[in-house]
Amino acid sequence: MKTMSRLLAATMLVAGLASAAHAKTFVYCSEGSPEGFDPAPYASGTTFDASSKPVYSRLTEFERGTTNVIPGLAESWDISEDGTVYTFHLRKGVKFHTTEYFTPTRDFNADDVIFSFQRQNDKNDPWYAYAGGTWEYWTGMDMPNLVKSIEKVDDYTVKLTLTAANAPMLANLAMDFASIMSKEYADKLAAEGKQPDLNQLPIGTGPFQFVAYEKDAVIRYQAFADYWGGKQKIDDLVFAITPDASVRVQKLKAGECHLMPYPNPADVEALQSDDSVQLMSQAGLNIGYLAYNTMMKPFDDVRVRKALNMAINKQAIIDAVFQGTGQVAKNPIPPTMWSYNDNIQDDPYDPEAAKKLLAEAGVKDLSMKVWAMPVSRPYNPNARRMAELIQADYANVGVKVEIVSYEWAEYLKRSQDKERDGALLMGWTGDNGDPDNFLAVLLGCSGVGGSNRANWCNEEFNALVTKAAAVSDMAERTKLYEDAQVVFKKEAPWATIAHSTTYVPMSKAVIDYKVDPLGSHRFDGVDLAE
Amino acid sequence: MFGFILRRLGLLIPTFIGVSLVAFFFIRLLPGDPVLLLAGERGISPERYAELMHRFGFDLPLWKQFIYYFTDLMHGDFGTSISTKKPIFNEFFTLFPATLELSICAVIFAVVLGVPAGVIAAVKRNSWFDHTAMATALVGYSMPIFWWALLLIIVFSGILGWTPVSGRISLMFFFPKVTGFMLIDSFLSGKAGAFQSAASHLILPTIVLGTIPLAVIARQTRSAMLEVLGEDYIRTAKAKGLSPFRVVAVHALRNALIPVITTIGLQIGVLMAGAILTETIFSWPGIGKWMVDSIFRRDYPAVQGGLVLIALIVMGVNLVVDMLYGLVNPKIRHQR
Numbered sequence: 001m002k003t004m005s006r007l008l009a010a011t012m013l014v015a016g017l018a019s020a021a022h023a024k025t026f027v028y029c030s031e032g033s034p035e036g037f038d039p040a041p042y043a044s045g046t047t048f049d050a051s052s053k054p055v056y057s058r059l060t061e062f063e064r065g066t067t068n069v070i071p072g073l074a075e076s077w078d079i080s081e082d083g084t085v086y087t088f089h090l091r092k093g094v095k096f097h098t099t100e101y102f103t104p105t106r107d108f109n110a111d112d113v114i115f116s117f118q119r120q121n122d123k124n125d126p127w128y129a130y131a132g133g134t135w136e137y138w139t140g141m142d143m144p145n146l147v148k149s150i151e152k153v154d155d156y157t158v159k160l161t162l163t164a165a166n167a168p169m170l171a172n173l174a175m176d177f178a179s180i181m182s183k184e185y186a187d188k189l190a191a192e193g194k195q196p197d198l199n200q201l202p203i204g205t206g207p208f209q210f211v212a213y214e215k216d217a218v219i220r221y222q223a224f225a226d227y228w229g230g231k232q233k234i235d236d237l238v239f240a241i242t243p244d245a246s247v248r249v250q251k252l253k254a255g256e257c258h259l260m261p262y263p264n265p266a267d268v269e270a271l272q273s274d275d276s277v278q279l280m281s282q283a284g285l286n287i288g289y290l291a292y293n294t295m296m297k298p299f300d301d302v303r304v305r306k307a308l309n310m311a312i313n314k315q316a317i318i319d320a321v322f323q324g325t326g327q328v329a330k331n332p333i334p335p336t337m338w339s340y341n342d343n344i345q346d347d348p349y350d351p352e353a354a355k356k357l358l359a360e361a362g363v364k365d366l367s368m369k370v371w372a373m374p375v376s377r378p379y380n381p382n383a384r385r386m387a388e389l390i391q392a393d394y395a396n397v398g399v400k401v402e403i404v405s406y407e408w409a410e411y412l413k414r415s416q417d418k419e420r421d422g423a424l425l426m427g428w429t430g431d432n433g434d435p436d437n438f439l440a441v442l443l444g445c446s447g448v449g450g451s452n453r454a455n456w457c458n459e460e461f462n463a464l465v466t467k468a469a470a471v472s473d474m475a476e477r478t479k480l481y482e483d484a485q486v487v488f489k490k491e492a493p494w495a496t497i498a499h500s501t502t503y504v505p506m507s508k509a510v511i512d513y514k515v516d517p518l519g520s521h522r523f524d525g526v527d528l529a530e
Numbered sequence: 531m532f533g534f535i536l537r538r539l540g541l542l543i544p545t546f547i548g549v550s551l552v553a554f555f556f557i558r559l560l561p562g563d564p565v566l567l568l569a570g571e572r573g574i575s576p577e578r579y580a581e582l583m584h585r586f587g588f589d590l591p592l593w594k595q596f597i598y599y600f601t602d603l604m605h606g607d608f609g610t611s612i613s614t615k616k617p618i619f620n621e622f623f624t625l626f627p628a629t630l631e632l633s634i635c636a637v638i639f640a641v642v643l644g645v646p647a648g649v650i651a652a653v654k655r656n657s658w659f660d661h662t663a664m665a666t667a668l669v670g671y672s673m674p675i676f677w678w679a680l681l682l683i684i685v686f687s688g689i690l691g692w693t694p695v696s697g698r699i700s701l702m703f704f705f706p707k708v709t710g711f712m713l714i715d716s717f718l719s720g721k722a723g724a725f726q727s728a729a730s731h732l733i734l735p736t737i738v739l740g741t742i743p744l745a746v747i748a749r750q751t752r753s754a755m756l757e758v759l760g761e762d763y764i765r766t767a768k769a770k771g772l773s774p775f776r777v778v779a780v781h782a783l784r785n786a787l788i789p790v791i792t793t794i795g796l797q798i799g800v801l802m803a804g805a806i807l808t809e810t811i812f813s814w815p816g817i818g819k820w821m822v823d824s825i826f827r828r829d830y831p832a833v834q835g836g837l838v839l840i841a842l843i844v845m846g847v848n849l850v851v852d853m854l855y856g857l858v859n860p861k862i863r864h865q866r
Contacts, residue, residue, distance in 0.1 A: 027701060033823075035613045043568060131615050133585055140572050199615060214707070215624050216815030217698060238701050242813040246680055250688050251695045409562015409828055416573050428571055441572070450573035 024528050025236040026510075028521065029248045029257035033216045033241055037202035039176040040120055040138065041131040045519055048176040049261075050239060053522040054221050055097075056179035056204035057228070059088055059113065059158075060170050064525055065514030067285070067337070067433025069170050073108060073180055073205065073228075074158075083165030083472050084148075088113070090156040095226040096182045097209035101201050104184055108205055110152040115183035117150050127186065130195045137177035141431070165470040167477060171432035176520075180205065207524040208237050216241055233527040252277060252505055258528065259506040259513065261521055265323045265381055271505045282515040283336045284502040285430035287329055287438065288379035290370070290390065290495040291453040292423045298363050299423070305492040307357035308423070309347040311397045312390055312495055321386045322500060329496040331485050333438045336517055337430070338474075339481035344489050346496075354397045367400035369422030371415065375408045378500050378519065379427030386497070387425060418449050423495075426453050429519055435481045440465045443488065456493035534856055538849055545845060546838075550603060553837035554596050557830050563588065564612050564828040586612060588830070599834065608839065609831030613824070618835030622817060626839075627710025628698065629809070629816030633801045635732055636740035641794065644744045648751025648790075652759060653778055664752070667745035675804055679738045679811040686734060693733050696813040700727040735812040739804050743797040750793045754786035761785075788859050795851030798844055 034050035035042050042048070052058075061072035074088040094108035119127035120138040138144065146169070148161040162169065172178065185203040189195055202210050205228060208221035219239040223232040240257055242248045248260040249267055253276060263271060271279050292299040292308070299305060314328045330346035333339070358366070372387035373380065380386060384405065391401040404422075406414060415424055431437050441447060444465055445457035461484050468480035488494075504515050511527040565582045566574065574582075583589045587598070602609065608618040647667075651660040687695040694700065698712045705719035713732070716724035758764065759782055767781045768774075805818035817836065824832035 025701075036615065041615075043570060043572075132612065134568060134582060136568060139578060140569075196615065212704070214815065215621070216819065217628075217813070218701065220704065240697060240701060240813070241815070242696055243819065244696075244811050244813070247683065247696050247811055247813065250683050254687055254691070254695050256695055256697075256701075407561050408826075409560075409566045411562075412566050412570065412573070413562060426571065447573070450575060451571070453573075 023235040024233065025238060026234040026259075026523060026526065026528055027238045027240055027257040028523065029242040029251050029260040030219075030239040030521075031241075031245075031248070031261050032243055034213075034219070036131065036199040037210065037213075038131060038181070038199040039179050040116075041134050041136065041199070043136040043140070049521045050219055051202060052176035052179045053206075053520055054208035054237060054524075055202045055206045055210055056181070057094075057206050058174055058178050058180060059090075060174040062171075062174050062433065062516075062518065064522065065516065067171075067430075067517055069174050069433075072174070073113075077170075079472060083167070083470065084162045086160040086162070086169065087153070088158045088160065090158065091228060092156060094205050094228045095224075096185070096205055097203050097224055099201075099203065099209060099211075101197070102182075102185050102188065102203050104182065104203070106184060108180070108182075109155045110158050111155075111183045112180050113158045114150055114152055115186060116179065116181045117147075120177070121147060121150070126190065127195070127198075131199055135177070137175060137431070141172050141175070141177070143172070165472070167469055167472050168432060168434040168436045171434045171437075175432050207232050229524070232524060234523070237523055249505070252507065255507070257507075258510050259504065259521075261504065262378075263503055263505055265325045268323070268325055268503050271503075276508060277505050278508050278510070280504045280506065280513065280515050281501050282517055283327065283334060284378055284500045284519065285334050285336060285433065285517045286379040286428060286499060286519075287332055287334060287496065288326075288377075288386075288425070288427040288498045288500070289329070289332070290423050290425055290497060292493060292495075293418075293420050293453075293455055294493050295418055295455045296421065298361065298366065301361050301363075302491055303357050303361040304363055304366075305495075306347060307354040307361065307363075307397070308394065308399070309492055309495045310350045310354040310357070311399070312393050312497070313349050314497055315349075317386055317389050318498055320389060321380070321382050322498060325503065326498045326500040329499050330489070332443065332488055332494065332496060333435050333481075333485070334430070334499045337433065337435055337438070339435045339478040339485075341482040341485040344485055347489075347492070351393075351396045358397065358399075365398070365400075367402065368394075369404050370394075370401050371411070371420075371422065371424040372403055372405045373408065373411055373425055374405050377427055378429060378502070379498070380425060381500070383425045415453055416450055418455050424453050431518070433518060435477075436465065436469050439481060439484055439488075440469060443493065454493035456491070458487060458491055458493075461487040461491070535849075535853065538852055542845055542849070546842070549841040550600060550834075550838055551596075553834045553841070554599055556837070557825070557828070557833040558592070560825075560828065562828055564830065567828055586830075603838065608835035611824070611832045612829045613827050613832070618832055619839075621820070621832065622836060622839050624710070625815055625817045625820050628712070628814055629805055629818060631711045631713065632732070632735055632739060632808070632814060632816065633798075633805065635736040636801060636804075637743065637794065637797070639736050639740035640743035640747050640797070644747030645751050645790065648748045649755055649778065649783060649786075651748070651752045652755030655756065660752075663748060667748045670741045671745035671749075673741065675738060675742075675807040676811065678741065679734070679808060682734050682738060683811070694727075694731050696731075696811070698728065698731050698814065699724065700731075703727060735808050735814055738812075739801060739808045742800055742804060743794075746797060746800075747790065747793060751786065751790050754789045755782060758782045758786045784858075788855065791851060791854055791858065795848055798847050802840065802844075 032046040034047040037051045039048050039052035058072045059074040060069050063070045073091050075091045076089045078087045096104040119125045120135040146162055146166055148163045151159045153159050182203045186198055189197050207224060207227045209224045211220040211222055213219045221237040223235050225231050242251060245262055245264045251257050252260050271277050292305050294300055318326050318328055330344055331341060370387045370390055373383040387403045391403060394401045428442055441451050443452055445462045448455045448457050464480050464484040468477045471477055509529040511529055513526050565579055610617055611621055647663050651663045654660055683695055686693045703721060703724045708715050708718055712728040716728040764782055767777045805816055806822050809816040809819040821836050
């Protein structure tokens with residue numbers, strides 16, 4: 001009955017808005033259903049698009065369309081000399097959403113910040129286990145080891161103490177898992193024994209407030225009039241959940257939605273020539289690569305890795321697998337990321353030289369495995385096809401390839417095996433726009449047997465990226481990461497294959513949408529032509 | 531009749547136990563587990579992996595896990611989804627009305643077109659109608675659902691603009707859920723155009739989901755009719771001077787319907803399989819798509835609970851079909 005009255009009220013609210021002159025409703029044909037509306041327990045972009053992006057704000061934010069970190073709920077911050085203490089000065093007068101299910105009595109303050117982080121960090125926090133205790137990003141970004149303490153200095157000052165200097169921390173705090181929840185709302189739910197509602201009926205300080213969710217079908221939001229960043233130009237935001245990419249295109253063309261994510265690569269050309277559609281694109285913040293297991297013979301020999309790199313015709317892969325919607329990769333980080341070292345020369349496609357180098361390394365009649373993922377990912381839409389092309393390229397230099405594949409979960413498991421044979425297709429999409437998120441996570445010594453699929457632990461490289469994470473001077477960090485890329489290229493633990501391009505088709509009526517380099521879809525600041 | 535129902539109900543108990551066993555072990559036979567999928571490309575440390583497996587109770591011996599799960603089932607607890615953290619029972623019955631509504635429409639579509647087509651094809655055996663209808667049925671039966679659905683969308687929604695592309699109702703309508711059946715709820719909402727919108731959204735998915743059952747029912751009706759039409763009592767009826775319509779509609783059809791009803795009951799399983807694809811394409815918020823998503827996420831509780839609930843429903847439907855069968859054919863209900 002409660003739900004009924006809530007829905008009725010929401011209906012009346014929406015009806016009221018609809019009758020107001022020219023209410024602008026923006027419809028987004030999203031690709032899937034959110035797992036919940038509290039972003040912190042989850043790790044999928046689909047969930048973040050529906051929760052953290054519209055409903056919540058964070059201490060720091062990513063500037064729209066970039067990976068620049070700008071002030072959010074923290075108006076400013078000081079960092080101690082040694083880089084381990086961050087003092088955040090919070091914005092005053094920030095309102096939480098007022099909805100049918102919650103009316104805040106106070107503005108946002110330091111208690112909300114402490115609550116939002118402590119529930120993920122402290123195993124004894126009463127909220128730690130409420131959503132299964134799977135705080136995926138908090139652990140994934142190594143926060144339990146980085147954070148020493150989070151303290152309230154006064155109502156509008158929070159002190160974050162780290163165990164060691166960590167320059168990417170400001171970017172981490174702009175990520176979805178660091179969204180700020182209302183402590184007052186959480187307390188109310190706890191008192192009523194309705195903890196799961198925190199994940200279903202969200203309250204935040206973001207640009208849109210939650211109205212209703214019909215599972216697997218529709219999510220409704222409305223612009224939050226008291227949003228600290230100013231009221232949005234659109235009045236209502238609706239997610240029409242549409243899992244099939246071809247159907248999303250049809251809906252866009254039929255005017256049933258204004259914007260859609262993830263078109264099939266095969267549909268991109270047709271969309272480009274469609275007059276009713278505008279197609280935006282941006283180089284994705286990702287990398288698709290082939291990781292040699294550098295712990296196993298003969299891939300422990302850099303000459304073998306170099307030779308195999310030279311045997312791959314990457315342009316042919318871009319044409320066949322990405323159908324042109326990607327670019328050849330020479331570095332482990334994408335070109336849109338700061339510190340990208342453009343002076344690096346890629347290993348040339350040269351089968352003859354590759355043969356010679358293999359002979360020099362004393363490798364004859366090599367037969368190896370190439371692992372191909374069973375799923376389509378942004379950085380690799382068709383790993384099987386890619387593996388076949390690599391197989392043919394390697395055959396040209398006398399290397400026999402057996403392609404192996406497992407079901408995705410099993411693949412992920414076996415990919416972490418240090419004894420794994422051969423080379424593995426894998427990839428990565430950036431979380432926070434910081435090079436550390438690629439170089440240290442994917443190639444640092446601590447990732448061996450985990451996210452470092454090449455099991456490559458190079459002292460020189462590791463020292464460079466470790467130092468770069470600890471210093472806060474941008475110029476110095478840039479230099480260190482540039483040097484790290486030089487070491488990477490010289491040592492060739494991977495064949496860097498491609499960075500894909502993200503395409504976002506939208507109606508011509510959409511004004512000022514910015515494609516997010518981090519791959520999310522956010523609608524603050526967007527408008528619709530009358 | 532009462533004894534007949536009791537006997538049928540008694541059979542449900544071993545079936546239920548069997549289904550719970552299969553549901554439990556089936557999802558665990560698939561390689562990989564939910565924790566690995568949660569971690570994705572990032573990978574996971576052995577300690578964290580062990581911690582999460584323990585949290586979900588997946589580190590217990592299988593037999594123990596099964597006993598806990600079965601005990602919970604007996605208490606009506608179908609578990610909690612790993613992904614959404616919500617009770618499976620609620621998740622299931624939030625989505626089930628959408629699947630049921632679509633399935634009922636598809637069955638009605640299949641029966642209303644299939645039975646008459648089969649009857650006419652049988653009566654006019656070897657005529658052009660017979661050949662065309664049976665050839666069409668064969669094509670309908672063999673058509674990939676995915677392809678058929680996209681074709682219909684492109685033609686009727688894209689080019690002609692007659693039907694909406696996907697969804698259950700136009701987004702401009704927003705009213706409280708009463709029954710979960712969009713046709714009924716839209717009618718109850720009293721909003722102008724809501725019912726029409728819901729109905730127009732049903733057309734294409736109904737056709738897509740109903741195509742295979744339609745083909746099967748048409749062919750089954752035809753062969754059952756042919757058999758019956760050759761019986762002595764039909765000749766007698768004709769000899770009595772009854773009108774051809776009466777002979778076919780009353781004397782022949784009534785007997786021919788017995789195997790047809792069984793066929794319709796059996797189509798429920800086919801509908802569930804078809805619903806998975808149909809729901810995905812038409813963005814239909816039903817249980818078919820939910821089950822597939824849960825399997826991909828290795829959401830063990832959701833898959834187990836969902837399978838058991840589906841099995842319970844199919845068992846219920848079969849029971850009703852059996853009872854109908856008993857009503858139509860007294861021979862069955864008096865069998866010992």
